[in-house]
Amino acid sequence: MTSEASSLAGHLGLGNLIVLYDDNQITIDGSTDLSFTENVAMRYESYGWQVFKVEDVSNGLEELREAIQKAKSETSKPTMIQINTVIGYGSAKAGTAKTHGAPLGDEDLAATKKSYNLDPEKSFQVDDDVREIYTAAASRGEKAREEWEATFASYKATHAEEATALEQRFVPPATKQVLTFPECDKAMATRKYSELCLNAIAPQIPSLIGGSADLTGSNLTNLKCSGDYQSSTPGGRYIRFGVREHGMSAICNGLFAFSSGNDGSLLRPFCATFLTFAGYALGAMRLSALSKFGVLYIMTHDSIGLGEDGPTHQPIETLENLRSIPNINVWRPADYEETKASYVSAVDNLTTPTVICASRSTLKLLTGKSCMEKAQKGGYVLQDVEKPQLILIGTGSEIGLCVDAANELSSRSSNPIRTRVVSMPCQELFLSQEQSYQSSVLLGGIPTLSVEASAQHGWHRFSNYQICMSSFGASGPGGEVMKHFGFTVENVTEKGEKLVKFYEGKTVPNLMDRPIF
Numbered sequence: 001m002t003s004e005a006s007s008l009a010g011h012l013g014l015g016n017l018i019v020l021y022d023d024n025q026i027t028i029d030g031s032t033d034l035s036f037t038e039n040v041a042m043r044y045e046s047y048g049w050q051v052f053k054v055e056d057v058s059n060g061l062e063e064l065r066e067a068i069q070k071a072k073s074e075t076s077k078p079t080m081i082q083i084n085t086v087i088g089y090g091s092a093k094a095g096t097a098k099t100h101g102a103p104l105g106d107e108d109l110a111a112t113k114k115s116y117n118l119d120p121e122k123s124f125q126v127d128d129d130v131r132e133i134y135t136a137a138a139s140r141g142e143k144a145r146e147e148w149e150a151t152f153a154s155y156k157a158t159h160a161e162e163a164t165a166l167e168q169r170f171v172p173p174a175t176k177q178v179l180t181f182p183e184c185d186k187a188m189a190t191r192k193y194s195e196l197c198l199n200a201i202a203p204q205i206p207s208l209i210g211g212s213a214d215l216t217g218s219n220l221t222n223l224k225c226s227g228d229y230q231s232s233t234p235g236g237r238y239i240r241f242g243v244r245e246h247g248m249s250a251i252c253n254g255l256f257a258f259s260s261g262n263d264g265s266l267l268r269p270f271c272a273t274f275l276t277f278a279g280y281a282l283g284a285m286r287l288s289a290l291s292k293f294g295v296l297y298i299m300t301h302d303s304i305g306l307g308e309d310g311p312t313h314q315p316i317e318t319l320e321n322l323r324s325i326p327n328i329n330v331w332r333p334a335d336y337e338e339t340k341a342s343y344v345s346a347v348d349n350l351t352t353p354t355v356i357c358a359s360r361s362t363l364k365l366l367t368g369k370s371c372m373e374k375a376q377k378g379g380y381v382l383q384d385v386e387k388p389q390l391i392l393i394g395t396g397s398e399i400g401l402c403v404d405a406a407n408e409l410s411s412r413s414s415n416p417i418r419t420r421v422v423s424m425p426c427q428e429l430f431l432s433q434e435q436s437y438q439s440s441v442l443l444g445g446i447p448t449l450s451v452e453a454s455a456q457h458g459w460h461r462f463s464n465y466q467i468c469m470s471s472f473g474a475s476g477p478g479g480e481v482m483k484h485f486g487f488t489v490e491n492v493t494e495k496g497e498k499l500v501k502f503y504e505g506k507t508v509p510n511l512m513d514r515p516i517f
Contacts (some may be wrong), residue, residue, distance in 0.1 A: 001284065003043075004247025006080075010048030011242075013231035015075035018068065024087040030097045041082055050079040058086050090115035169207050169266050176348050179204055184336050187365045190396065191300040191358040193339040195220035198270075198298070201343055202226070202237070209255065210270035210296070211239035213248050218360075219272035219300045245277050249284035249297070256293040265350065270296035275303075275357050276315040278322060285353065289327040292351035302332060302357040303453040304469065304485060305397050307478030314473035314481075320457045322355055323427055331426045332357040332452075333375070334399035335366045338425045341375035345429065357396065361478045364400025370423065378429025379441055381422055385410055388420035390496050391442060393463055394451040398487060399423050402451055405492035417500055420446075424462070435516060444510030447499045453487055462511060465499050467492060 009017055021040065025032045041051045052067040064083065071079035088099025090112040104112060110120035119125065156163035181200045184193070202208050203225045211229075212219045226237035241248035252269035259266035278285065278299055288295045304314045322330045329352055331342035339358070346354035366382070374380035379393075383403055390409065392402040399421070406419035422441055424430055430438065442448060442462060449467065450459040456468035467486060474481050482488070 001246040001250050004242075004244035005251055006044065006049070006078075007047050008242060008244060008247060008251070009078045010044075011231075012229070013048070013076055014078045017078035018071045019078065019080045021080055021082045022085050023082050024085045024095075026087045026095070026097050026100055028097060028100050041080075044080045048077055050074050050077050051082065052079065053082045053084075055084050057083055058089050088112075165206075166266075176344075177205075179344055179347065181340050185365075185367065187362055188336075189359045189362050190302075190333050190335070190339055191218075191220050191360060193333070193336045194298060194300070194343075194356060194358045196336070197339055197343040199224050201347065205268060205347065207259075207266055207268045208270065209237045209239070209267055210252065210272070211241050211248075212272040212298075213241045213245045213277070214243045215273055215300075216240070218274070219298055221270070221272045221298055239271075241271065245273050245280035246284055248273070249281040249288070249295070252295045253284055253288055253291065253293050256288075256295055257291065260293075265294070268294065268296070268347070270298060272298035272300070274301045274313060274315075275299035275318050276301070276313055278315075278318050278355075282321065285322070285328070285355075286325055288353040289325050292327065293353060294346070294350040295353045296346045297353065297355040298358065299355055300358045301360045302396060303359065304473035304481050305453060305478045305487075306360040307481055308475055310475035311472040315454065316469050316472055317455045317457075319357065319452075319454045323458055327351075328353050328355065329426055329428045330355045330357065332395040333425045334394075334396055334423055335363055335370050337366070337370040337372045338375040338423065341372045342425065344372070345376055345426070359397045361397060363397050364403065366399065366403070369403070375423070375425055376429070377433055377437065378426040378431070379422060379424035379433075379438075381420060381441055383421040385418040385420060387418060388443065388446055389417050390419045390500050391422055391446055391448040392419055392451060392492065392496065393422040393424055393442070393448060395424055396452070398451045398453060401487060401489065401492060404489045405496065408489055408493050409496055417497060419496065427458070427462075435512065435514070439510075439512040442512050444513055445508045447496075447503045447508055448511070449492070449496050449499050451487070451492055453482065453485070464503075464509065464511070465495065467495055 023040070027035065029035070041053060044051050050071065052070065054064050054067055057064050064081070067081045071081065086095050088094045088096065091099055091104055092108050092111060093099045093104065113120040152163065179201050182196060184196060198221060202223050212221045216222050223238045227233055229236040229239045248271045252271050255267045255269040256265055273281070285297065301313060302315065306314060319330065319332065322328060329345060329349060331345070331354065333339040333342050333356070342354065342356045346356065369382050371380065382399065383406060392406055394402045402421045406421045409417040409419045448463045449465050450463035451467045452459065454469055456466040456470065459466045459468065469485060474484060
């Protein structure tokens with residue numbers, strides 16, 4: 001990840017960036033020579049960085065201070081300062097892996113304190129001279145804060161509109177932001193609906209900034225209201241991250257963290273790639289959730305339905321990987337209404353990252369059935385019948401398939417099966433609803449069949465049987481691949497009929513009737 005981020009920083013000429021590289025030549029296993037012999041300085045020079053090396057900080061910091069001042073004076077490129085440090089300095093184990101995460105022990109700890117002229121009998125002791133330095137730093141910070149507030153008050157007096165807009169980014173209004181979207185009645189891929197939504201909200205949310213990992217034309221994430229962010233165009237809001245999925249996601253975390261405070265954020269970062277490549281970014285995405293950063297992830301080409309790119313690009317386990325992470329909302333919308341709902345949810349949830357998984361293939365129009373407001377509950381009844389005998393539940397491109405299968409089952413002249421269709425674009429939001437609502441959507445005691453062109457894991461919480469993927473995909477036209485793996489009206493109706501027959505005369509488990517303590 002550091003290589004990806006450092007490469008991009010060099011390309012963008014981020015002159016305000018200074019990195020201190022601690023080169024203590026020790027890893028947990030032992031000397032870095034066991035596994036690491038590259039010339040880090042040359043690597044960073046090749047990235048376009050300015051590089052300094054400080055040989056000794058154990059006996060004084062003056063050389064390091066001078067290097068930092070030189071770094072500050074260079075504004076056209078970032079600077080890396082390679083510092084030779086001694087791990088465990090002052091300990092009898094100094095310079096060895098034994099100080100890397102293991103306690104020194106009472107005897108060595110006492111000896112180390114003596115080497116620093118500290119009292120070995122005292123623990124958690126802050127000496128007066130150290131306290132004075134920190135107290136003085138706090139005073140300087142308080143003075144700087146007062147000066148900034150005075151400057152901002154003066155700015156607000158002469159630029160009221162701009163100052164209010166700035167304040168609202170840090171402290172959002174009590175009410176949710178009202179977003180407007182263009183009309184669209186065409187059947188398209190949800191990645192195209194996502195493009196409409198992203199470009200609709202970008203002018204409404206000036207803090208929105210982001211880009212794609214070298215897949216702009218596939219993810220459809222280019223911002224029409226803004227140019228690229230480059231060293232020569234720092235006012236641009238679109239970042240060309242290049243093939244750097246992990247670095248891209250980590251950078252978005254950094255953008256959010258640096259600009260957030262008081263429950264607001266000056267920047268709302270987004271980034272994009274193919275859904276299957278979320279695996280490269282998963283560590284940073286997990287940190288988004290752990291850190292409560294409302295980063296927006298746009299992941300297109302969301303199933304085997306993408307077709308000819310084949311199994312390497314067809315996500316199978318990825319949705320469940322993401323859904324299993326706490327504090328993350330994973331959306332797989334079925335049409336424009338649900339895509340709009342996913343963007344509204346992403347904007348509203350400042351402390352929860354959102355992943356919008358969008359299709360490459362064109363989806364069935366659900367005019368008069370889907371609903372943006374209902375979709376914001378995570379799951380809802382898309383199509384209903386009186387006294388349903390079967391429930392089909394799905395997401396994304398499989399919702400159109402469920403509708404067609406339900407129509408086939410319900411309208412049979414012989415042995416019809418009254419079938420309800422439930423769309424669940426976001427499991428996390430559905431599970432956050434009152435249990436009474438969940439039970440009103442997924443009725444207890446009725447056979448329920450889930451349909452999603454992804455792994456079946458996790459669907460046992462909602463359905464009695466799953467039509468999902470238990471293998472990797474295949475290369476071929478998207479429609480043919482879907483047919484090959486059983487995502488057809490014929491298979492869904494057959495499995496639905498068998499499921500109803502299986503439970504005849506039996507009690508169907510009520511999956512929504514869970515104890516809540």
